[in-house]
Amino acid sequence: DVKVTQSSRYLVKRTGEKVFLECVQDMDHENMFWYRQDPGLGLRLIYFSYDVKMKEKGDIPEGYSVSREKKERFSLILESASTNQTSMYLCASRLMHSSGANVLTFGAGSRLTVL
Amino acid sequence: GENVEQHPSTLSVQEGDSAVIKCTYSDSASNYFPWYKQELGKRPQLIIDIRSNVGEKKDQRIAVTLNKTAKHFSLHITETQPEDSAVYFCAALNSGGYQKVTFGTGTKLQVIP
Numbered sequence: 001d002v003k004v005t006q007s008s009r010y011l012v013k014r015t016g017e018k019v020f021l022e023c024v025q026d027m028d029h030e031n032m033f034w035y036r037q038d039p040g041l042g043l044r045l046i047y048f049s050y051d052v053k054m055k056e057k058g059d060i061p062e063g064y065s066v067s068r069e070k071k072e073r074f075s076l077i078l079e080s081a082s083t084n085q086t087s088m089y090l091c092a093s094r095l096m097h098s099s100g101a102n103v104l105t106f107g108a109g110s111r112l113t114v115l
Numbered sequence: 116g117e118n119v120e121q122h123p124s125t126l127s128v129q130e131g132d133s134a135v136i137k138c139t140y141s142d143s144a145s146n147y148f149p150w151y152k153q154e155l156g157k158r159p160q161l162i163i164d165i166r167s168n169v170g171e172k173k174d175q176r177i178a179v180t181l182n183k184t185a186k187h188f189s190l191h192i193t194e195t196q197p198e199d200s201a202v203y204f205c206a207a208l209n210s211g212g213y214q215k216v217t218f219g220t221g222t223k224l225q226v227i228p
Binding site: 040041094102103108 | 161221
């Protein structure tokens with residue numbers, strides 16, 4: 001089974017702090033994603049990366065940046081955390097089958113609270 | 116870009132009844148439509164998917180239907196059981212390229228024993 005591991009399950013940070021959320025996958029997938037999950041808003045895409053050093057903005061990139069220096073690792077960075085970034089953050093890795101199926105495997109999530 | 120709308124946001128059914136969740140999409144280039152289930156405190160997991168060259172797909176008690184003309188697709192769960200209680204997300208994308216995956220806002224299904 002593909003494993004997508006998020007380094008921190010729960011984090012509490014203060015406004016203005018720099019926050020790093022780390023995600024590692026072990027199946028050599030090219031594509032990786034960062035979503036945030038909020039009640040009533042579903043899964044909203046922050047950034048995605050389809051290869052090493054490649055990144056694309058998702059639907060809500062403001063206030064975030066990402067880093068993909070190695071294929072297995074995709075980091076989400078909050079340069080200056082704000083209270084409206086309190087959320088559950090989900091990392092995902094994608095396997096693209098030759099059949100056309102796109103299977104996202106999610107990590108367990110990182111619940112960030114910004115005080 | 117793709118926009119996916121999902122209804123209803125919450126759904127309560129009696130155990131044994133059927134549940135239907137509906138999604139619409141905007142991009143006619145989308146050709147792959149997965150459904151994910153997220154149980155409380157757990158990560159979303161793929162439960163079924165359908166490609167645009169197929170109108171319906173079934174897997175035991177779950178089925179998905181697709182109407183490309185109307186740009187809508189639905190998840191059907193028959194003979195619901197308490198373990199079906201979860202949040203369900205639909206998504207739509209073009210599987211041909213390295214496209215972002217756009218999800219609907221989710222449906223919280225509660226199956227009442």
